[in-house]
Amino acid sequence: MFAMFRLLCFSIIVAVANSANIFAIFSVPSISHQLVFQPIWRELSLRGHKVTVVTPNPLNDPTLTNLTEINVSYVYGTVSLQFLIDNSNLMPDQLVSMSVDHYVKPLIESQLNHSDVMKILKDNNSHFDLVISEMICSPAFGFAYKFNAPLVGMLSFSDLSAAFLAIGNPLHPILNPDMLLGYGKQLSFWQRVMSTYSQIRYVLRYDYEIMPELDRIARKYFGDDMPYLGDIEKNVSIILTTHNFITSKPKPTVPALIEIGNVHLKKNVKLPQDLQKELDKATNGVIYFSLGSNVKSANISSQLRNVIISSFAELPYTILWKWETDHLPGKPDNVITRKWLPQEAVLAHPNVKAFITQGGLQSMEEAIYYRKPLIGMPFFADQMKNVRSIAEHGIGVALNTDTLTKEKLKSAILEVVNDKKYKEKISELSDLMWDQPMSGLDTAIWWIEYVIRHKGAKHLRSPLLDLPLYQYLLLDVLAFVFGVIATTLGLLYAAYIYTKPVIQGVVGKNKVKSN
Numbered sequence: 001m002f003a004m005f006r007l008l009c010f011s012i013i014v015a016v017a018n019s020a021n022i023f024a025i026f027s028v029p030s031i032s033h034q035l036v037f038q039p040i041w042r043e044l045s046l047r048g049h050k051v052t053v054v055t056p057n058p059l060n061d062p063t064l065t066n067l068t069e070i071n072v073s074y075v076y077g078t079v080s081l082q083f084l085i086d087n088s089n090l091m092p093d094q095l096v097s098m099s100v101d102h103y104v105k106p107l108i109e110s111q112l113n114h115s116d117v118m119k120i121l122k123d124n125n126s127h128f129d130l131v132i133s134e135m136i137c138s139p140a141f142g143f144a145y146k147f148n149a150p151l152v153g154m155l156s157f158s159d160l161s162a163a164f165l166a167i168g169n170p171l172h173p174i175l176n177p178d179m180l181l182g183y184g185k186q187l188s189f190w191q192r193v194m195s196t197y198s199q200i201r202y203v204l205r206y207d208y209e210i211m212p213e214l215d216r217i218a219r220k221y222f223g224d225d226m227p228y229l230g231d232i233e234k235n236v237s238i239i240l241t242t243h244n245f246i247t248s249k250p251k252p253t254v255p256a257l258i259e260i261g262n263v264h265l266k267k268n269v270k271l272p273q274d275l276q277k278e279l280d281k282a283t284n285g286v287i288y289f290s291l292g293s294n295v296k297s298a299n300i301s302s303q304l305r306n307v308i309i310s311s312f313a314e315l316p317y318t319i320l321w322k323w324e325t326d327h328l329p330g331k332p333d334n335v336i337t338r339k340w341l342p343q344e345a346v347l348a349h350p351n352v353k354a355f356i357t358q359g360g361l362q363s364m365e366e367a368i369y370y371r372k373p374l375i376g377m378p379f380f381a382d383q384m385k386n387v388r389s390i391a392e393h394g395i396g397v398a399l400n401t402d403t404l405t406k407e408k409l410k411s412a413i414l415e416v417v418n419d420k421k422y423k424e425k426i427s428e429l430s431d432l433m434w435d436q437p438m439s440g441l442d443t444a445i446w447w448i449e450y451v452i453r454h455k456g457a458k459h460l461r462s463p464l465l466d467l468p469l470y471q472y473l474l475l476d477v478l479a480f481v482f483g484v485i486a487t488t489l490g491l492l493y494a495a496y497i498y499t500k501p502v503i504q505g506v507v508g509k510n511k512v513k514s515n
Contacts, residue, residue, distance in 0.1 A: 244361075
């Protein structure tokens with residue numbers, strides 16, 4: 001009995017010793033971003049860690065006694081990604097620069113001015129063992145300086161050039177072009193030229209314009225004693241980035257870049273009773289149509305909306321459409337609308353035959369898991385690249401909203417539903433995606449606790465971060481090689497010029513003697 005008591009006490013002491021005080025800030029007001037991170041902060045709190053999270057989408061779960069959520073949901077009304085949709089033809093460096101002005105700056109300042117966040121900022125006795133932050137909201141990295149704590153970065157998408165620069169991961173404009181370019185697997189010659197040009201512009205602009213501006217914002221809240229924000233960013237312990245091999249090509253990664261996937265999948269989600277009945281009786285088949293949380297169907301142009309409606313009206317299927325207002329003008333009889341839908345539960349229903357998507361990463365992961373072929377209709381950001389990958393992997397059809405017609409949309413839906421190759425291919429890829437040694441959530445938690453246990457992960461830091469650009473690009477080596485070649489050729493030429501008269505004299509004398 002006494003031995004059991006001692007064992008229990010020891011277990012309690014170990015549990016307390018292994019628990020950590022974690023501060024996390026997930027700033028982006030988009031449910032698709034938050035859904036990826038929610039299971040992580042939930043699981044950390046369940047494991048005994050004390051977690052404080054700044055989020056626009058709190059879980060509000062009273063059973064999570066170790067979790068404190070600072071609700072910043074009001075930011076949904078302060079920023080919009082419409083500028084990215086309207087300017088999707090700009091270069092990546094231009095889009096990122098615009099994002100700082102129109103999105104990151106007002107977003108992060110609004111959250112840092114929240115009374116509960118300010119209380120933490122002003123409390124000199126506040127202590128945290130770890131800071132977790134989204135990589136696209138860099139000013140929040142200042143919390144790592146304030147608490148003198150290691151930093152873990154997170155991304156809800158892959159292939160972001162800024163994250164690669166922060167972690168010292170090699171950037172290759174041909175093998176892994178910036179996701180904002182929207183290129184596919186194989187690049188044409190001009191795409192390779194543009195990708196190289198784009199990367200040079202991005203690196204220069206990020207280092208000399210974007211990061212200094214982000215640093216200026218951070219200093220308003222963390223003080224002028226704070227190290228340069230770019231240096232804090234480059235000392236991030238690890239970056240956890242959502243990834244799957246469908247939307248992102250295989251690439252070399254440094255140890256501190258950890259790829260996770262399928263973190264947000266809940267499974268066994270139930271449909272509302274009324275919707276369950278609607279889908280059950282749709283034995284002819286259901287086409288699910290959603291443009292995600294950032295692109296609103298209600299905001300698309302009337303021309304595009306009419307093209308979609310006229311196409312749906314001629315289909316023999318029930319259409320389930322995520323439409324965000326009470327009334328859809330010209331709604332056909334075979335269309336059911338809802339302002340919000342439990343997407344996993346919809347995709348799990350056996351009568352759903354295909355999914356029309358904007359190409360969001362989480363939507364694609366869900367479709368692959370539930371083996372539903374896709375019709376891609378992208379609008380901005382990584383959606384272009386993701387939708388292109390749908391066609392490249394043979395799991396659906398890619399459409400262009402700029403040139404979309406009723407016939408093209410109708411033809412694409414009928415092809416995806418009736419041609420078995422799409423269903424077979426997405427089932428094959430689903431098997432591959434889920435054949436993993438660890439789940440994405442378990443991988444994320446293990447690495448976060450690894451950073452906590454070792455108070456950082458400096459030993460994983462890429463040596464690339466300490467190399468000057470000219471050394472990384474081998475400019476000094478190339479200059480030396482070309483210098484040696486030029487010097488050798490110069491000496492040979494000088495020797496030839498110097499000895500030319502002598503050679504000509506000897507040759508001339510030999511000719512006279514022979515004559």
